[in-house]
Amino acid sequence: MIMKTRLLGQVYQFSNLKELFAKANEEKSGDRLANIAAESVQERIAAKQVLANLTIADIRNHPLIPAEEDEVSRIIEEQVNEPAYRRIQNWTIAELREYILDDTTTGEDLIRLSCGLTSEMIAAVAKLMSNLDLIHAANKLEIITKCNIAIGQKGTLASRLQPNHPTDNVEGMLASLKEGLSYGIGDAVIGINPVDDSVESVKRLLQATYDFIQDWNIPTQNCVLAHVTTQMKAIEQGAPADMIFQSIAGTEAANKSFGITASLLDEANQMIRELGTSTGPQRLYFETGQGSELSAESHFGVDQMTLESRNYGFAKRYDPYILNTVVGFIGPEYLYDSKQVVRAGLEDHFMAKMHGIPMGVDICYTNHIRADQNDIEDLGVLLTAAGVNFVIATPMGDDCMLNYQSLSYHDVATLRQTMNRRPAPLFEAWLENVGIMKDGKLTSRAGDLTLFHK
Amino acid sequence: MNTELIESITKLIIEKIGKPSEEKLASESGMVKLWDHLSPENQYIVTGSDSHDGAQNSNGLVKLWDHVKADESKSAGYKEENTILPELETRIGVSSPCHPEALQEWVTKTPARIGIGRAGLRPKIETWLRFRLDHGAAVDAVYGSVQQELLKSLNLFTVRTMVDQKEEYIRRPDLGRKLSEEAKRTIREKCQYKPKVQIIASDGLSSQAIEKNLEDVYLSFLQSLDQLGIEYGTSFYIEKGRVASMDEVGEILEPEVVVLFIGERPGLVSSESLSAYLCYKPRKGTIEADRMVISNIHSGGIPPVEAGAYLGSVVQKILKYQASGVSLVRKEG
Structure with a gap:
């Protein structure tokens, strides 16, 4: 392994892969916080050059977090398809990038390729890609999953309807839910973050959403995003749930701080198959986001982008229905401003799709980060172009419970119509049925929540 | 820059806000008109001077901005009205709803911005501007500090973390989790050792949250603990603290339960929302899943007095099971 280069008369030497991976990243405040970021743009470029010349085998042979020490590493390692790996082990990361971007390489080719890759290799190649590289390559991948209905088809843009309420008031939640449906939102999931995690x-909340979905024959799925253990209790006691949700992380220690292990998620997966209300086969929902391992002080000196990629390797074990990064939520100490949020959003989407994950994005920002609604509208356009499976939408973009801003119902409708995307097919048929949509466009009745008055 | 003019305009605007009968006033005194949204032909800004204030210029009218050229503006005319724009609001905007009464009722069920209608696929301008305005206010709430009078009245002394400036607080959460050496000394000196319950408050990301809610939630929480016969130690305030700063307090005082009231990241609906974090025996290395949180404590969410009473029963449960968070869920069976 050559770990040294000279650029513009300056010699750059990297002592190990952890350091190299971190320094090859685009600027992120989280890498600075962890004290592992490149000192200058030149050093960043030097790291990218060195990384480009490493081989796929180099990365496998020098694990960032050894499998003996970490459950997530073990899971990623065990998933590698050995024949697929052997075919490409001598490629450099530069060659891997060129193969991904090659005009003759299809999405199916990429899925086949990725069976032989680890999460670290996928992160490595993403570090060599520009924003438009990430958009163009991700757009090749079509990942379709089905819970009650299938989403992810080319040419569609699905959405999670997020009708949160600051006191979990059912009537208030339903009012936001009706508003969202009237804009054609909710094909990926009707998913509520409860204030009270009891x-x-x-x-x-599960019963209320389930009843509403039944009443109106809505082809979608419900979910209440409490801790997995709480959802399991609720389901055991007979609550109707189509999916189980959990936030996950890229190291065993960080997962432990979330109160989860691989076997707990195995149990949850088993339970939702046996007791859930959906038809499947996919029935899990995960959320991730760069910086959570550092936040939990369980990052082991690995950069947040590489750790994020490991989330997808971990998630792959469970064949989830949907997964989304909550890209602007974690705070400015990890992603400082809109430029960093945009970059992270595109990285996460590409890396997840390369794992075969049905990737969505909560395109969002908090009030202590340097971004505003215009910035996330931009990222909405970029991710729609990249073929994101679904995005999250809240009334007017304002989540009055979680106190952050995401895309609005209006934004999703606008992205679809401006960029020629449709809702998931079964959901669109339903929207036509209730008179909200016609030929891919909202009708004059759309936006009237009292359509759902009985 | 004509200072006198600006002062006179400002004064007029302030007076105007206090007077309800706008139209009448306008026609009588013929004064400041900023924008009359009801009459489209008058969309330019004209200010006049009031004879009482004596800040007149030669023709008695000062034009601040006029998008109609002077000679074309004759037909429009200058309406010398004394009008100010109404506050931006998130209004009901659905055109011809199927059930207008249901619409009126449903929008009262949630602070979410619903029933707002659309301009094509986009929001209407007033709704959009109100949203941007609220975002601006929320950003401002992040920076700000808590009045010492409030803390004194509640008998809370103040200690600091390793953070100096708010900008550093935002970029370096690790420093907000650590107490300064002086803070550790002060806590050791002033606080009861090994209390059943240790109560702490911190501004976190919103000083407004403490200002608006701490008094109510704190006093009702104390009352609830008294009623349940649960003892508590010496409460204090941590300036620019993070949630995990409770772990250091746990190391020093070794309480059974810590309850930390901390300002949440401001939202658009409320920039004064407070959270109460609870943890059984927080110490160095405590995992996040063992903490519990009651969030959204503010007048528009869980009312602070109710939250305080509820917290007492949560503490009782934590003490009974000797666990909090995920561990409590497990033990509860």
């Missing part, structure tokens, strides 16, 4: 509260 079993009773989760049961109440």
Whole structure:
């Protein structure tokens, strides 16, 4: 392995892959916080050059977090398809990038390729890609999954309807839910973040969404995003849930700080198959986001982008229905401003799709980060162009419970119509049925929540 | 820059806000008109001077901005009205709803911005501007500090973390989790050792949250603990603290339960939302999943007095099971 280069008369030497991976990243405040970022743009470019010349085998042979020490590493390692790996092990990361971008390489080719890759290799190649590289390559990949309905088809843009309420008031939640449906939102999931993470509260919200979906025959799925253990209790006690949700991370230690292990998620997956209300086969929902391992002080000196990629390797084990990064939520100490949020959003989407993950993005920002609604509208356009499976939408972009801003119902409708995207097919047929959409366009009735008055 | 003019305009605007009968006033005194949204032909800004204030120029009219050229503006005319724009609001905007009464009722069920209608596929301008305005206010709430009078009235002394400036607080959460050496000394000196319950408050990301809610939630929480017969130690305030700063307090005082009231990241609906984090025996290395949180404590969410009472029963449960968070869920069975 050559770990040294000279650029513009300056010699750059990297002592190990952890350091090299971190320094090859585009600027992120989280890498600075962890004290592992490149000192200058020149050093960043030097790291990218060195990384480009490493081989796929170099990365496999020098694990960033050894499998003996970490459950997530073990899971990623065990998933590698050995014949697929052997075919490409001598490629450099530069060659890997060129193969991905090659005009004759199809999405199917990429999925076949990725069976032989680890999460670290996928992160490595993403470090060599520009924003438009990431958009163009991700757009080749079509990842379709089905819970009650299938989403992810080329030419579609699905959405999670997020009708949160600051006191979990059912009537208030339903009002936001109706508003969202009237804009054609909700094909990926009707997913509520509860304020009160108790079993009773989760049961109440699951029942309310389930009843509403039944009443109106809506082809979608419900979910209440409490901790996995709380959802399991609620489901055991008979609450109707189509999916189980959990936030995950890229190291065993960080997962532990979330109160989860691989075997707990195995149990959850088993339970939702046996007791869930959906037809499947996919029935899990995960959320991720760069910086969570550092936030939990469980990052082991590995950069946040590489750790994020490991989330997808971990998630792959469970064949989830949907997964999304919550890209601007974690805060400015990890992603400082809109430029960093845009970059992270495109990286996460590409890296997840390369793992075969049905990737969505919560395109969002908090009020202590340097970004505003215009910035995330931009990222909405970029990710729609990249073929994102779904995005999250809240009333007017304002989540009045989680206190952050995401895309609005209006934004999703606008992205679809401006960029020729449709809702998931079964959901669109339903929208036509209730008179909200016609030929891919919202009708004059759309936007009237009282359509759902009985 | 004509200072006198600006002062006179400002004064007029302030007076105007206090007077309800706008139209009448306008026709009588013929004064400041900023923008009359009801009459499209008058979309230019004209200010006049009031004879009482004596800030007149030669023709008695000062034009601040006029998108119609002077000679074309004759037909439009200058309406010398004394009008100010109404506050931006998130209004009901659905055109011809199927059930207008349901619409009126449903929008009252949630602070979410619903029933707002659309301009094509986009939001209407007033709704959009109100949203941007609220975002601006929320950003401002991040920076700001808590009045010492409030803390004194609640008998809370103040200690600091390793953070100096707010910008550093935002970029370096690790420093917000650590107490300064002086803070550790002060806490050791002033606080009861090994209390059942240790109560702490911190501004976190919103000083407004403490200002608006701490008094109510704190006093009702104390009352609730008293009623349940649960003892508590010496409460204090941590300036620019993070949630995990409770771990250092746990190391020093070794309480059974810590309850930390901390300002949440401001949202658009409320920039004064407070959270109460609870943890059984927080110490160095405590995992996040063992903390519990009651969030959204503010007048538009969980009312602070109710939250305080509820927290007492949560503490009782934590003490009973000797666990919090995910561990509590497990033990509860």
